[in-house]
Structure formats: C-alpha cells, structure tokens
Amino acid sequence: MQAxxxxxxxxxxxxxxxxxxxxxxxxxLHGILADLLERPVPKIVVDLSDLKFCDSVGLSAFITSKQVISARGGWLSFAGANPFLVQLLETVGLSRYFAIFPEVDDAIAAAQL
Structure with a gap:
C-alpha cells in the first residue's frame, strides 16, 4: 500500500x-493515522479511489482511529470507494458508522457545512 x-x-x-x-x-496505516490524530481537531477524508483491496485488519485501523477522532470533535469520512469497498463497508455495517462520499471534493464540501 502507498499512502x-x-x-x-x-x-x-x-x-x-x-x-x-x-x-x-x-x-x-496506523502510523499515518497516529500522526493525523495529533491535530487538535482531526478532520480526515480517506481517498479510497486507488485502493484495490481492504481486509478486516485494515478496517479495524479506521474504527480505532474514528473513536479517537470523535472524542476530539473531529471526523473521518471515506471518498471514492470502488464497488467492492462500498459493498464491504455495507456488509460489515460500517456504512452507518462512516460517511461515504462519491468524490473527495464532496467530502471536503461537507466539512464546510
């Protein structure tokens, strides 16, 4: 994985x-997210448009980070997921836990609301 x-x-x-x-x-991923969590109010969009595969270990990194982010008043959302990843997020129930946007710009625009 490249990040x-x-x-x-x-x-x-x-x-x-x-x-x-x-x-x-x-x-x-844990290391990168740990750095981003150092921000006073972490606001993170994860661009999944070039991610081809994600397993349960990867998903758990996002879940753990979201708990810290929410406690600090920030948020973490996903953008650009391919059909496989959208289905995976829906199957494991994370589509109710994370905001999922079609494009990165959509997620950034939602941050301004």
Whole structure:
C-alpha cells in the first residue's frame, strides 16, 4: 500500500491510499493515522479511489482511529470507494458508522457545512 497526505481548505487532511490494505500494510496505516490524530481537531477524508483491496485488519485501523477522532470533535469520512469497498463497508455495517462520499471534493464540501 502507498499512502500520501495532502492538506486542503478548512483544515482537512486527505489521506490517499493506493494498492492493498491488509495485515501486512495495516501497521503503516496506523502510523499515518497516529500522526493525523495529533491535530487538535482531526478532520480526515480517506481517498479510497486507488485502493484495490481492504481486509478486516485494515478496517479495524479506521474504527480505532474514528473513536479517537470523535472524542476530539473531529471526523473521518471515506471518498471514492470502488464497488467492492462500498459493498464491504455495507456488509460489515460500517456504512452507518462512516460517511461515504462519491468524490473527495464532496467530502471536503461537507466539512464546510
């Protein structure tokens, strides 16, 4: 998995993920999210448009981070998920727990509301 972070207006960080998120790469994701959680009010959009696969270990990294983010008054949302990832999030019930947007710009715009 490759990961990059870009900052956008409204103090929103966009985490771009590419490749496969699984047990072998989840540690890398934990490290990146830990850095983003250092922000006073973490606002994170995870761009899934280039993520091809995610397993339960990867999902657990997002769940753990969301708990910390919510406690600090921030949020974490997903954008650009392919049909496989959308179905995965719906199947495990996370589509009710995370906001899922079609595009990154949609998620950033929602941050301004």
């Amino acid at each position: 990059t972070v870009t900052d956008h207006r409204c103090d929103v960080a966009v985490l771009h993920l590419k490749g496969e998120l699984d047990a072998d790469t989840a540690g890398q």
